[in-house]
Amino acid sequence: MKSEITKISIDDLTYEKFVSDFLIPEIPLVIQGLANFDLRTLTPEFILKNYTDENKREAGWFDADLVDNEVIKIPSIVKSILNRDDMSVRQSPMRLFMQPAGHVTLPHYDGNSLHGLNQQITGKKRWIITSPNTPLPNIPFMFAGLVGENFTYSESEHDYMDFTTHSGDMLFLPRYWYHEVHSLEKINLNMNWVFTPNYPNQSSKLGRREVEIVKLRDTLPIINKIFFPDKFTNYGGQGTELINAYCKDVSKLRMMKRFLIELLGYPRLLLLAKQIKKRANEFSNNNFNIN
Structure with missing residues (x-):
């Protein structure tokens, strides 16, 4: 089912209301009317000069x-x-995105069970976000959608929202929500703050998948070397304590069922590999390209 995302002005939103109505139940929200940046200084040239250290990319x-x-x-x-x-907050919890018009992300959800607060600075973006209860098929062991170029969202199969963020809007995107993002204007600049709850949430299909994959990664470290670019020991910015909290209730039988489920996705991956690789390359090549 397609639904409308809630939008609330920052002047009408208390911290207590945000926590009780959105953060704890993990419901997306667009907060409007933020003016915490100076566009006279925060130009594309300023971003390229100060925030494009390849060591951090x-x-x-x-x-x-x-x-x-x-x-x-x-x-x-x-x-x-x-x-x-x-x-749990990692050492560098702030991210910067800058993309040109026409830039489209692969549908994906964020690893490390991340919540995100994504603020539109300049430009505007179209977001299609999908509930973790009706997720897209996943690339085995990974967080990107196993879908082709002609994929369309179905109101009968997916609970999703389709909306646009403008300068001064900040999206709260809870963990495990799939998102596909389209950059709409010549230059689209976003800031994103990320953080991970210290507790798992197994109330959704993807929440259950995540704790099972955490258990796999903890039990079979070779999986980390094959599939994951990040350091598992830094999971969620905390590491061992967080890993234990997330997978403590996952039995070995449940873990092995997850392993087999992921393996069953490989025939579909082989069929769509060229399309997914093409989209991934287009995504990477256009990052921080403002020409």
């Missing part, structure tokens, strides 16, 4: 240490969330 973004100055001010609601005792 990952798949589609640049990690950055927290910035809180006259150019980029961290919203107070973000600070409050990052300081919560029940959230």
Whole structure:
């Protein structure tokens, strides 16, 4: 079923309401009316000069240490969330994205059980986000959708939302929500703060899949070398304590069932491999390309 995302002005949203109505139940929200950046300074040239250190670059973004100055001010609601005792925050929890018009992400959800607060700075983006209860088929062991170029969302199969963020909007994207993002204007700049709850959420299909894969990664370390570019020992920015919390209730039988389920996805992956690789290459080549 296609539904509308809730949008609330920052002036009408208390921290307590955000926590009780959106953060804890893990429901997406667009917070509107944020003005915590100086566009006179925060130009594409400024971003390229200050935030494109190749040593920090990952798949589609640049990690950055927290910035809180006259150019980029961290919203107070973000600070409050990052300081919560029940959230794990990595050493570099801020990400920067800058893409040209026509840039499209592969449908995916974020690894490390990440919640995200994604703020539109310049430009606008179309988001298609899909509930973790009706997820897309997954590339085996990974977080990207196992779908071809002609894939379309079905109201009978997927619970999803389709909306646009504009400058000053901040999207709360809970963990495990699939998202496909289309950049719509000449230059589209986003800031993203990420954090991981210290507790698992197995109420959805993808939440259950994640704890089973965490158990696999903990039990069979070779999986980390084959499939995952990140360091498993830094899972969620915390590592062992978080890993144990997530997979403590997963039995070996359940873990092996997950292993077999993932293996069953390989025939479909072989059929779609060229299409997925093409989309992945287009995605990577256009990151931080503003010409």
